[in-house]
Amino acid sequence: MNRLLLNKIILILSTLSAFVGIGFLFWILVTLTYKGVASLQLTTFTHDLVEGGIRNLLVGQFTMAGIATLVTVPLGVMAGIYLREYGNATRVTSIIRNLSDIMTSAPSIVIGVFVFAFLVEPFGTFNGWAGAASLGIMMLPIIISTTDNMLALVPKELREAGIALGGSKHKIILQIVLQAAKVGVTTGILLSFARIIGETAPLLFTSSNNQFFTMDMNSQFPSLTVSIYNLATYPDEASRNLAWAASFVLTAIVLFINLVGRFVTRSKHL
Amino acid sequence: MNTTQKPIMEIKDLRFIYPGAAQPTLKGNNLTIYENQITAMIGPSGCGKSTLLRALNRIHDLYPGCKYDGEILLRSNTTGEMNDILKLRKENEFIKLRQQVGMIFQKPTPFPMSIYDNVAYGLRLSGIKNKGELDGRIEKALKEAAIWDEVKNRLNDSAMGMSGGQQQRLCIARSVALKPKVLLFDEPTSALDPISTAAIEELISELKKDVTVVIVTHNMQQASRLSDYTTFMYLGDIIEFGPTEEVFLNPREKLTEDYITGRFG
Numbered sequence: 001m002n003r004l005l006l007n008k009i010i011l012i013l014s015t016l017s018a019f020v021g022i023g024f025l026f027w028i029l030v031t032l033t034y035k036g037v038a039s040l041q042l043t044t045f046t047h048d049l050v051e052g053g054i055r056n057l058l059v060g061q062f063t064m065a066g067i068a069t070l071v072t073v074p075l076g077v078m079a080g081i082y083l084r085e086y087g088n089a090t091r092v093t094s095i096i097r098n099l100s101d102i103m104t105s106a107p108s109i110v111i112g113v114f115v116f117a118f119l120v121e122p123f124g125t126f127n128g129w130a131g132a133a134s135l136g137i138m139m140l141p142i143i144i145s146t147t148d149n150m151l152a153l154v155p156k157e158l159r160e161a162g163i164a165l166g167g168s169k170h171k172i173i174l175q176i177v178l179q180a181a182k183v184g185v186t187t188g189i190l191l192s193f194a195r196i197i198g199e200t201a202p203l204l205f206t207s208s209n210n211q212f213f214t215m216d217m218n219s220q221f222p223s224l225t226v227s228i229y230n231l232a233t234y235p236d237e238a239s240r241n242l243a244w245a246a247s248f249v250l251t252a253i254v255l256f257i258n259l260v261g262r263f264v265t266r267s268k269h270l
Numbered sequence: 271m272n273t274t275q276k277p278i279m280e281i282k283d284l285r286f287i288y289p290g291a292a293q294p295t296l297k298g299n300n301l302t303i304y305e306n307q308i309t310a311m312i313g314p315s316g317c318g319k320s321t322l323l324r325a326l327n328r329i330h331d332l333y334p335g336c337k338y339d340g341e342i343l344l345r346s347n348t349t350g351e352m353n354d355i356l357k358l359r360k361e362n363e364f365i366k367l368r369q370q371v372g373m374i375f376q377k378p379t380p381f382p383m384s385i386y387d388n389v390a391y392g393l394r395l396s397g398i399k400n401k402g403e404l405d406g407r408i409e410k411a412l413k414e415a416a417i418w419d420e421v422k423n424r425l426n427d428s429a430m431g432m433s434g435g436q437q438q439r440l441c442i443a444r445s446v447a448l449k450p451k452v453l454l455f456d457e458p459t460s461a462l463d464p465i466s467t468a469a470i471e472e473l474i475s476e477l478k479k480d481v482t483v484v485i486v487t488h489n490m491q492q493a494s495r496l497s498d499y500t501t502f503m504y505l506g507d508i509i510e511f512g513p514t515e516e517v518f519l520n521p522r523e524k525l526t527e528d529y530i531t532g533r534f535g
Binding site: 165 | 448
């Protein structure tokens, strides 16, 4: 009897907790959608910030995140391959692996400060490269550890089978092991991209922001997230509405990338 | 007993130590593998039979720090001389060795690619690029592995969608395609159902026309059904080696008899 009662209590408590968690999430999503969609106009996408749109911000954010991804993906995947396939579980490997894990949870504002000291202060101006570098530093450890973990899931027999057919180690890694881990590695890249596309802190004092459309990475660079931060603090209604619209668009983008990530994970034979 | 059988591999006083291990896993083994015969290795878990098998194509060398001592001789195709494979150092020498001494694992190991590409993989590695030649070799290998009829209409499908037994036969086809001299089987049926097991056993019996087979198995019936020679190992030593009939019906050693009759193991 006591056992059954306890079971019921725990069931009720955990169900309640689940609903509280989901409840807040829905509250956020509903408010965001309601206010966001209401403030959304066609001109939001065709005008730059200076004219009350977010076109230059989207382009800027994606440019910085895109450059970060282009540089970080090959670096991170190769580092993951080194850790799992060549590191042979030595001390150095475990130190690098631990450092990389710690980096995953490094406060993003700290990364921003670090990049500020190296890429902003010496040049005397906020710039797009510094923004991209910050995002890249955030992304790198995530890609390293997902690649590392996904390669670890590939059974060692698969490597041995490749070697037993007369393959050399690097060919087996590139043609078989990486193929077998492709879905996991791709998902890791997508999710880390989703993570950085919504980051504000690393951009605040690296790229800062720009009201105008620009592709000049040497100057202040437009950023969607930094703009949301700024707009939300302005006193006028129009700015705050634009912040809602931008937040809604950003959330939709992140949600979309996450869904794609999940879809990719589920499809077995990519 | 047929006295014309020629040794294809000879293991002489082989000692093997895994990295970091205090004790050698193989403590001075001597064994002869005869050409076009099936040699079974039996013994309780941890006796070293898989370690010995995996030394025969030096797959151990994939991991650093393994130490060999002694000789493993393999007869050369061209000169007929017995060459010590423990003397190999360069990567291309290893690649050549493994093309001659193939390996099939406990769990099927299809590569995440099409059925065709699975078989083509080793062939391409060995330098065959010509589409016509590839097609011919692949069809022949799949026929030899008794799986051609099941896959001929879906060669471009992913190999991951096949059943376990089919995957294992595909892996055998993949190895056979390279025309190896010796094929090593490491408990090839222990992950398969009885019907797939019977198919693999039949296939192995067929294969011995062209290749020499060494098979590690936990299944004593399988060893007695399938093999021409049996070697019984215990704690890193080869206790007994001889024609399968003799080992099973009239073992010389008490330990062998105890193991075969199921008194321990």
